Amino acid sequence: MHSVNVEHEIDVGSVVSDLPYKEQEIIDLRFYQDLLLLEISDILCITISACKMRLYRALKSLSHLLFGYRCH
Secondary structure (H helix, E strand, C coil): CCCCCCCCCCCHHHHHCCCCHHHHHHHHHHHHCCCCHHHHHHHHCCCHHHHHHHHHHHHHHHHHHHHCCCCC
């Protein structure tokens, strides 16, 4: 019997583009531009706390799109 190795590739960029603009923006700044939360909060003119919450919500939405469930 032959074993089959199946790899699943996900184009995360295309999934991110399905998110609302504010969520796309913070994911781009944090992970693609590699900025710190302090830098992001300065750019977006929001508090660090608001920045953390926006990032958390964006990652939660992304997880839902990728895996079809909500993380708690």
